[in-house]
Amino acid sequence: MPHDHHDHPHSLLPSDPALRVKALESLLVAKGLVEPAAMEAILQTYEERVGPHLGAQVVARAWADPAFRDRLLADANAAMAELGISGRQGEHVVAVANSPGQHNMVVCTLCSCYPWPLLGIPPAWYKSDAYRSRAVREPRAVLADFGVTLPEGTGIRVWDSTAEVRYLVIPERPAGTEGWDEVLLATLVTRDSMIGTGLPRKPDAP
Template sequence: MPHDHPDDAHPHSLLPSDPALRVKALESLLVEKGLVDPAALDAIIETYEHKIGPQNGAAVVARAWREPKFRTALFTDATAAVSEMGFYGRQGEHIVALENTDRQHNLVVCTLCSCYPWPLLGIPPGWYKSDAYRARAVREPRKVLAEFGLELARDVALKTWDSTAEIRYLVIPQQPAGTQGWSAEALAALVTRDAMIGTAIVPSPA
């Protein structure tokens, strides 16, 4: 479940075996019929490849680690705080930041569909949208995390948050030991998409 490899495809997946070819064929047909502007498509692709993705969320996390004032603002009104950094728009209207601590770990799921903070994390991975993750993240979250390779200590509380069309969550992982004083760019490079969903932590650098 936690891997984005073809061999691990979920049995309920509706994706065709050759999605890239089908998408290209559909795109060509829509362009040929004048229903889609190729320039608009190029702009959308450019946006999702270079402007929207986990690097945005990682920048938010890194800033929260470095700047106490921003951290306070983030946990007070995350939507306003991330908007100040230029991260806003569709699927990012109502953001709530969740803080991982020594005593609590947060895990995000959308049990009804796949609500997800696109401006901060990009398009959700296949496993996030799968029936298995959506059901089991609520029913047996510790087992789910173990399948991602994350074993929480028994004294760490685990809370699962259910995203909705009204609220989307961003997990702020704990800053790893040994990174105090690092630059924002170096810190952001450590932060993964999965850590901001809650299925991973940010390990201390070697």
């Protein structure tokens, strides 16, 4: 639709929920219960700074450095801090590693708890009822929907996130990446592979 000032002599009216959010914000700011600067900092963090590239850095380091991997599995928050990634206060990140006989998958059956500092805001499917209700009940069928087939006999463990504990899956390092450095390794780590609904890219894939 062409932008035409004559059609809109006044400002475009936002949707009802958008107006309700504005109302909450102005009420709470006026009462001094929230700082606009604090909101702005949070917005910037989650819109620009935080995302799956941070989780990929952590996974790539774990692939390249066995001692770091051990530290990550023992105390993920401390290991993340080595890379300058800080968790949220009161939240504990737990890293769970895939192995030849064992696949890990993460869900939040209550709402949508997710390791924000490492992966950013979860995708819509992670927040959907379909995923939240089926991941625990029929993880293999869910994986099939994501196009993931595991080798025969592989066990699947599903981790249910909470307000206090957020999980990060450490996928297996793809074969054919011997001698790769961390920056290159990180390009193989997908968001879904760190949730457990995907596998890392293969080194020969375009």
